[in-house]
Amino acid sequence: MLEERRLDVLRAIVEEFVLSNEPVGSKLLAERHQLGVSPATVRNDMSALEEEGYITQPHTSAGRIPTDKGYRLFVDRLSGVKPLSRAERRAIQSFLEGAIDLDDVVRRSVRLLAQLTRQVAVVQYPSLSCSSVRHIEIVTITPVRLLLVLITDTGRVEQRVVEIPEPVDDPTVSELRTVLNAALNGRRLADAPEAVANLPDEARPGLRPHLNTLITVVMEALVDKPEERIALAGTANLTRSAIDFADTLRPLLEALEEQVVLLKLIGEVRDLDTVTVRIGHENNVDALRSTSVVATGYGRGASALGGLGVVGPRRMDYPGTMAAVQAVAKYVGDLLGAD
Amino acid sequence: MLEERRLDVLRAIVEEFVLSNEPVGSKLLAERHQLGVSPATVRNDMSALEEEGYITQPHTSAGRIPTDKGYRLFVDRLSGVKPLSRAERRAIQSFLEGAIDLDDVVRRSVRLLAQLTRQVAVVQYPSLSCSSVRHIEIVTITPVRLLLVLITDTGRVEQRVVEIPEPVDDPTVSELRTVLNAALNGRRLADAPEAVANLPDEARPGLRPHLNTLITVVMEALVDKPEERIALAGTANLTRSAIDFADTLRPLLEALEEQVVLLKLIGEVRDLDTVTVRIGHENNVDALRSTSVVATGYGRGASALGGLGVVGPRRMDYPGTMAAVQAVAKYVGDLLGAD
């Protein structure tokens, strides 16, 4: 009973603070959230909550604001799921279904997510290693430089320039193309290594050296260190949250421009079916210590094709943001998993 | 003589203000810049300059700051060329020459430019219409869906999915590929329309409908409305210039996310050999009214392949920025024009 109400108080504090961005006091809580007790009682609870580290006061004679720990408890135990409005669902659907190719899907999703959450949105392009090969094309640029073009079932087109040690002629290139396609078409890139492992042994001797070179390059470029890509939108929303500027905003913007940071971030949280929330200090990146990240994976079947999420102030509408992230992930997953 | 000194005063004001970001007064000017006259004389000149609209004072009892008109005069007549330091030239060279493909070149240039100028940098990918065709590839996805891949001499790879009205088989696709390549290889995309104009007439009858469809699509997608791309870097630098935040920064960030705006901007100023400067109100975009844009075109030969530049506060080191923009444009032009 007493435990129960204390949590109610915490929930009320979080909700109120998210709304107003001002430290919230006992009087306001008692009258606006039907707690059924007097301000004095609320004060006692608040005192206890502060003792336990869930809330803090910026200075004496001010109300309380949630700590990271407080937000964490709120997210884990206190917040219900806030379903999206019908209008929102409709907006998502109509906004995404006009997309014509992969680039378009990603660009639309990231803008959509930024708009829905009014925060910074991040969408990762489908990882190559989770995709299947639809076609491999080899184009001769010069006799010793080939352009490898890989087309995946997610519609992603990836190209690499390959320098080869000795010149090849067109018939050989054509033969290489046939052999590679036969071995890889329809297979997932993650399975590619074993699929091509003994290709050279089966090929005619004259082809082997080239095949070996190409296979090495393909493996290295597309499987071992695939180029992950990221789309970003809504950085203008950072100015909204009145984060204190010079100190926080700059490093944050710098971090967001750093693909590596974002990839690491998304990589850690791209589970399907789970929306991960990282609050403040829980982020491993310094520049994100004063922000929260809400992210999840998208895709169909077992493993995630990629991840997406938003970055915003800790003072964030977690239920709403989580709902939006989840919904967009579902739509994007369906869209890219199906086609 | 008197005219002469007045301009010296304006130059001094601009330089001082760019450095300090504070309104500059007559005393400071007289003692720091060897004008050879007393503060009182400087005051007279300042009064005249204000009369003519080159400078203004934010409030009585404050120093003067340049107006847009003042900056304009400074850029046009007062600023010498500030050559880059040897170290900077070396940095540019070593930073860019490691690039492996087009994407890499563009990404590196934009970061380099942002770093050199400490401002927001924008680099446009080479326009398709200015590039020549190196190779066209057609890949069958389904019998009625083809993937067109266009490779240009600048290393850009562009792809489009094409829906065709009736199924084609592989030999036909192969034939189409041969015909298209024969007609277009080595030609500039801008010249493509005439190059393919009477291809259908010369082809064997069975090929004509497909050829017509493909030509239409190629023309539409790659020539009429080519997808221009833009790379952006250094948005974090916006926080540096103490632009007043909530009011200016948000619309600015929003504008920068809008590719259309940037493309329009760059498109207007991509002359080769001329670094264009747009100061404050000279920009046609509202969000850029309180910023300056320094940009130019890059490329080899007559027409520009693309444009690049920076966006920063009006209070900007114009000579230095112009030098950096020019230098990077030259290197990028050489890099992309040569290969």
Place this chain on the structure above:
DNA sequence: AATTGGCACTCGCGGCAATCGAGTGCCAGA
């Protein structure tokens, strides 16, 4: 034991007046 009303205390904030000083404009003299 939990809750409540009462009360003293803290402290940030807004308003106000006084002061300071940088910078200007003007004028008379060289």
Place this chain on the structure above:
DNA sequence: TCTGGCACTCGATTGCCGCGAGTGCCAATT
């Protein structure tokens, strides 16, 4: 045409004061 002098303006800084929101504690009540 330039210069030194001088009065004036006005934003910024400082210090002070009172208000009020919010707290913590305590004794009384249920």
